[in-house]
Amino acid sequence: MELVDHLVLGFTTALSVQNLLLAFIGCVIGTLVGVLPGLGPIATITMLLPITFGIDPTGALIMLAGIYYGAQYGGSITAILVNIPGEASAVVTTLDGYKMTQQGRGGIALGISAIGSFFAGCVATIFIAALATPLTKLALLFGPADYFSLMVMGLVFAIILSGGSLMKAVAMVLLGILLSTIGTDLETGAARLTFGLPRLEDGIDFSVLAIGIFGFAEVLRNLDHDVVRNVASQTVGRILPSRADFRASAGPIARGTALGSILGILPGNGAVLAPFASYAVEKRMSKSPSRFGGGAIEGVAGPEAANNAGAQTSFIPLLTLGIPPNAVMAVMVGAMTLHGVVPGPQVMDTNPALFWGIIVSMWIGNLMLLIINLPLVGLWIKLLKVPYRLMVPAILLFSCIGVYSINASAGDVLFATFFAIAGYALSKVGFEPAPLLLGFVLGELLEENLRRALLLARGDALIFLERPISASLLILSAGVICLVLMPALRRGRTEVFQDE
Numbered sequence: 351m352e353l354v355d356h357l358v359l360g361f362t363t364a365l366s367v368q369n370l371l372l373a374f375i376g377c378v379i380g381t382l383v384g385v386l387p388g389l390g391p392i393a394t395i396t397m398l399l400p401i402t403f404g405i406d407p408t409g410a411l412i413m414l415a416g417i418y419y420g421a422q423y424g425g426s427i428t429a430i431l432v433n434i435p436g437e438a439s440a441v442v443t444t445l446d447g448y449k450m451t452q453q454g455r456g457g458i459a460l461g462i463s464a465i466g467s468f469f470a471g472c473v474a475t476i477f478i479a480a481l482a483t484p485l486t487k488l489a490l491l492f493g494p495a496d497y498f499s500l501m502v503m504g505l506v507f508a509i510i511l512s513g514g515s516l517m518k519a520v521a522m523v524l525l526g527i528l529l530s531t532i533g534t535d536l537e538t539g540a541a542r543l544t545f546g547l548p549r550l551e552d553g554i555d556f557s558v559l560a561i562g563i564f565g566f567a568e569v570l571r572n573l574d575h576d577v578v579r580n581v582a583s584q585t586v587g588r589i590l591p592s593r594a595d596f597r598a599s600a601g602p603i604a605r606g607t608a609l610g611s612i613l614g615i616l617p618g619n620g621a622v623l624a625p626f627a628s629y630a631v632e633k634r635m636s637k638s639p640s641r642f643g644g645g646a647i648e649g650v651a652g653p654e655a656a657n658n659a660g661a662q663t664s665f666i667p668l669l670t671l672g673i674p675p676n677a678v679m680a681v682m683v684g685a686m687t688l689h690g691v692v693p694g695p696q697v698m699d700t701n702p703a704l705f706w707g708i709i710v711s712m713w714i715g716n717l718m719l720l721i722i723n724l725p726l727v728g729l730w731i732k733l734l735k736v737p738y739r740l741m742v743p744a745i746l747l748f749s750c751i752g753v754y755s756i757n758a759s760a761g762d763v764l765f766a767t768f769f770a771i772a773g774y775a776l777s778k779v780g781f782e783p784a785p786l787l788l789g790f791v792l793g794e795l796l797e798e799n800l801r802r803a804l805l806l807a808r809g810d811a812l813i814f815l816e817r818p819i820s821a822s823l824l825i826l827s828a829g830v831i832c833l834v835l836m837p838a839l840r841r842g843r844t845e846v847f848q849d850e
Contacts (some may be wrong), residue, residue, distance in 0.1 A: 356706045357479060363707030369409050373711050376413035377718045380420020384430055385733055391421040395681045396560040397749050399688060405654045407689035408704040412711040414685055415665070418678050419471065419712065422661045423719045426463045426654055427446055440657065442625040446642060446649030453645050455595040461589040462599050463654040464723045470607040470655035471716035474662040477611050478709050482698070485670035488696035492671075494802035495813050496822060499823035501796045504673050506827040507616055510834050514792075518787045522776075525791020527796065529554055531745075537801065549735055549761055558762050559790060561753050562769025563783045564677075569745055570774040589724050595647055602632050602652030610659030614673065615666050624660035625653035662712055669705060671696060673792070677784035680791040680836075 363369065383394045395414050402410035425440035430447035443463070450459040463585065492500065509519040532543045544550040591599070605719030610624040632652045633642045642649050665682075667673045672694030674680040686693050691701065699707045753766045773783050807813035815821045 353479060353483065356483070356702070357710065360479075360706030362701045363408060364711040366411065369412050369707065369711065370714070372405070372409045372413040373416050373715050374718055376393060376416020377420040377715050377722060380422075381424040381427075381719065382724060382733070383417065384421040384424020384426070389538040391418045392560070392564045392677050392681055392787075394421075395678065395685070396557060396564055397745075399557050399681075399685055400751075400753075407686070407691050408707045411685060411691075411704065411708055411747050412715075414682060415708060415712065416715045416718075418682075419658060419661045419715060420719055422658050422849070423464065423467055423723055426467070426657075427460065428660075430459045430463065430650070433517070441652055442629045442653040443657075445629070446644070446646050448644035449643070449652065451491030455645070456803070457589045458591050458595055459650050460648065461724065462591050462595060462651050464593070464720055465650045466599065466603040467657040467658040468657035468720040469603055469718050470610060470657075471662055471719075472713055473607050473714045474611050474614070474659040475709060475716070477659075477663060477707075478666055479710070481666055482670055482705070483707065485666065486695040486698045487798070489671050492695075492819065493817065494799040495598070495817050496805065496819040496823070498796060498803055498815060499801070499820040499827075500671065500673060501792045503823045503827045504667075504675065505789065505792060505796075508674075508785050511831060513778060516834070517779050522781050522783070522785040523789040526786040526791075527624065527793035528791030529559070529785060530784075530790045531797065549765075554790075555762065555833045556687070556791070558753060558766050559769055560681055560684065560787060561749055562766035562772030563786065566749060566766060566770030567745070567773035567777065567783065569742055570770060572775055573742065576780070598647050599651035601626070602648040602653040605631060606652035606655030606657075607659045610656035610661075611663045613656075614660030614663030614675075624656035627657035628652040658716075664709070665712075668693060669697065669708070670838075672697075672795075674788060680787050697739055740800070790815040 358515045364373070379394065380391065383391055395417055398414070398417070401412065405413070408783075422440075426443050426447070429440040429443035431451055432442050433448040447456075447463070450456055454594075468616050485529045505523050509516060509523055528543075530553075532550055534540070534551050535542055541551055595715075604708045606624075606628040609628050613624040613627060629642075629649060629652060633639045636642065636646070636648065640719055664675050664679055668679045668682055672683070674683050691697065691704065749766070750763055753762050754760065777783065804811070813820075814824060
């Protein structure tokens with residue numbers, strides 16, 4: 351009954367006219383972001399943070415969440431019609447989705463992708479609602495030492511699940527933690543790493559850093575190479591799949607939903623692995639695996655369901671533990687902080703309408719996306735033909751206005767430009783920006799809980815091994831590191847991210 355009461359509160363909150371409108375706006379913007387490769391949900395959410403200041407926290411977070419899972423839908427459209435994944439998680443969809451388009455079955459691929467994503471989103475929302483209360487109660491048992499170990503585990507997974515070199519990922523996480531220490535130490539009042547600049551005494555603003563390394567830098571990265579988007583000349587065909595298509599897709603959608611729901615909870619962007627895992631499972635289970643890569647509908651249905659389920663269950667660690675499992679959730683932490691909401695288990699008690707309103711809005715948002723995506727395929731095809739160079743001025747102008755409006759400071763725009771150049775230079779030599787952002791967000795919390803734990807233990811570092819929860823998390827982190835360093839698994843990890 352308690353869960354039913356919570357869901358009633360969530361529906362009451364999410365079904366208000368303002369929140370319905372904000373959810374719709376978020377879903378439309380998210381779909382656009384996914385359809386037009388070159389921007390991404392991280393950069394979009396960071397650019398839109400300033401305009402949410404005039405909206406109440408619940409409505410703002412509902413809109414930003416809609417952008418995230420809406421981008422997962424939009425990314426599949428470009429993967430199927432243009433053979434360019436709008437999002438990294440849509441890479442697998444290109445293998446069979448584009449082949450279906452070339453065979454004149456692009457509409458069927460889009461239809462089963464939208465239906466599979468809708469089913470997965472609804473199931474994932476139920477999964478979130480069912481786990482929310484137990485995980486929140488568990489989180490309330492955590493002490494400072496346990497939280498410190500949990501964040502260490504999150505950073506370990508962020509390193510392992512990032513693409514490219516492990517050492518480069520470690521370096522980016524450490525750089526992010528270092529950047530989080532800049533400013534005035536709240537314990538001692540001493541200035542740290544400010545280089546005598548008064549502007550740095552308050553630390554680096556999260557939005558400035560995020561817009562710099564994701565918004566501005568993403569524009570530079572996309573201008574670096576001209577992507578030709580040749581929309582398939584074949585007709586898209588009918589959208590609604592046949593009974594045979596539904597029968598062939600039902601199993602993959604169910605299995606993809608289960609895989610995505612579980613992997614999405616993993617810290618460090620486990621949701622990105624969900625489509626890859628689903629594709630591998632379906633190919634192994636198929637009686638004719640040679641069909642995969644040649645237009646098998648199972649190769650679209652399973653990964654797309656896993657993709658959307660993983661995107662939504664990644665909200666579980668954020669809402670219940672206050673720990674962002676990926677870079678987008680790190681931006682959501684920044685959004686919550688800017689609106690005066692402290693992420694963590696206390697949100698359910700202090701602001702239940704926000705907590706359950708966001709969860710219920712995901713179900714409503716998935717229904718909206720189903721309605722938005724299927725009838726408007728023709729519009730998305732036209733938008734695919736818009737050259738990226740025409741969007742660049744608008745993106746840069748909007749980003750600059752957003753950065754300036756945070757503190758009404760031109761210095762913030764210069765800092766964002768600096769981070770853009772630094773982020774672009776780092777990406778050119780193989781350093782991913784996502785681990786840096788996670789390190790930055792978790793760095794302050796990591797330091798705070800380390801200090802509190804040592805203070806309570808009177809300086810005894812064994813406190814991290816004496817507490818069962820903390821010790822278990824540290825042992826798990828160490829075990830995962832040892833497994834990944836094994837030659838066979840290391841080669842497998844490299845192959846996965848090369849495919850990506």
